[in-house]
Amino acid sequence: MNDILGTIKRLKHIEPERAYLKHSKKRLFAYINPTTRINISALTLASSLSLCSLSLFFIFHGTPSTPTPLASLDTITLTEEFNKIDLQSKITEVKTRDSKNRAIDRAIQNLAYTGKSSPQNITSPEETNDKIDQLLDELL
Amino acid sequence: MHLFNRFNTKKVLDVTTLVKEAKSGDSKAFGVLYEQYAPGIYRFTLLKTSSREDTEDLVHQTFLKAWDNIQYYEDRGASFQAWLYSIARNTVIDYYRTKKTTATLASYTRNPFEEQKIFEYTESNVEFKMLKQHIAELTHTEQDALLLRYVEDLDHRTIAQMLLKSENATKVLIHRAIAKLKQKLDPR
Numbered sequence: 001m002n003d004i005l006g007t008i009k010r011l012k013h014i015e016p017e018r019a020y021l022k023h024s025k026k027r028l029f030a031y032i033n034p035t036t037r038i039n040i041s042a043l044t045l046a047s048s049l050s051l052c053s054l055s056l057f058f059i060f061h062g063t064p065s066t067p068t069p070l071a072s073l074d075t076i077t078l079t080e081e082f083n084k085i086d087l088q089s090k091i092t093e094v095k096t097r098d099s100k101n102r103a104i105d106r107a108i109q110n111l112a113y114t115g116k117s118s119p120q121n122i123t124s125p126e127e128t129n130d131k132i133d134q135l136l137d138e139l140l
Numbered sequence: 141m142h143l144f145n146r147f148n149t150k151k152v153l154d155v156t157t158l159v160k161e162a163k164s165g166d167s168k169a170f171g172v173l174y175e176q177y178a179p180g181i182y183r184f185t186l187l188k189t190s191s192r193e194d195t196e197d198l199v200h201q202t203f204l205k206a207w208d209n210i211q212y213y214e215d216r217g218a219s220f221q222a223w224l225y226s227i228a229r230n231t232v233i234d235y236y237r238t239k240k241t242t243a244t245l246a247s248y249t250r251n252p253f254e255e256q257k258i259f260e261y262t263e264s265n266v267e268f269k270m271l272k273q274h275i276a277e278l279t280h281t282e283q284d285a286l287l288l289r290y291v292e293d294l295d296h297r298t299i300a301q302m303l304l305k306s307e308n309a310t311k312v313l314i315h316r317a318i319a320k321l322k323q324k325l326d327p328r
Contacts (some may be wrong), residue, residue: 004321007271007292016182024200025174032207033167 157219163210170210174203180292181228186285188232192317198235202228222298229284229302273322280315289314 014025155176161169181202184197205227213223275283281303288294288302300310 004318004325005269005290008286008321011183011187011291012293014183014186020196021175021178022248022323024196025171026179028174028200029167029171029209029217031204032170067243 143151155220156215159210159213159215162207163213165311167207173220180221181224184225184287184292185228185232186294187291188283189235194235196302198231202231205231218301219244222294222302225288225292226302233280236246252294270325271321274321277324278317281322282313282320285314286317287308 153299155194158169158173162173174192178199182195182199185198185202186192189198202224206224209227213220218226275286278286286302288299289296294302296310296314298308299314300307303310303313305313
């Protein structure tokens, strides 16, 4: 019996480390110390006052003008704006900006596919240029 | 009991005075009580739980609860120390309810550091391992009674108040717990 009690009593020697106790006490006091609470309360109060001041400033002076963010545009507005664009004029602009060589290529291909003429029948460069000019007039 | 006040080396305060001051909101007085009782609460909690990390959290919770409720503490025969151990005991019970874990004293030495530290105070690892295994097989009430009596040195009357039993019933409980341990350790 005494041996068992002796062994159990040896468990008394289990103790936390000093470093743990010190840290634990600091952690505990961070919660319970009134000074900490006052500091936290003061900080909260200061933050609230700052926000109130900022709100009052905007109420009396108006909010700063900022561009309407894209996210605020609804679908209808976007559709309306899209419809305002003259697509035909945009296409013409693009065509006008095309290089002459690309227009010629398209004209020659067009001739071949429609059967009105064919590149094989073109005998001279002058005739080719005339045909191309004619087609370009039709296209543009 | 008189406690040595670390904050004022010339001042010696008794527990009753410290508790009175803590009740009036003096955190320094509560700090002195913490330094006095934290090691015991830590040991008791460690022997009832499974890991050092959990123990540290539970000790923290115990003292926070004590601080939050110290204004309700009244010395009606039970000492402040017993009151603290009661809070620790309830905190551990809540811990097991929340965690729904089966980890007990048998597995509390998972941390090798803790294991090594505890073994320094026992005659042999085998002896200690067997002891902790057999203690874990006791009922929770028997474990509490045994640890509070022979590890925390609380008297039978205080333990009886904590366990809501009569003093005689507590003595019988402890005696039976020791008999069970003896039977398990030496079945001859």
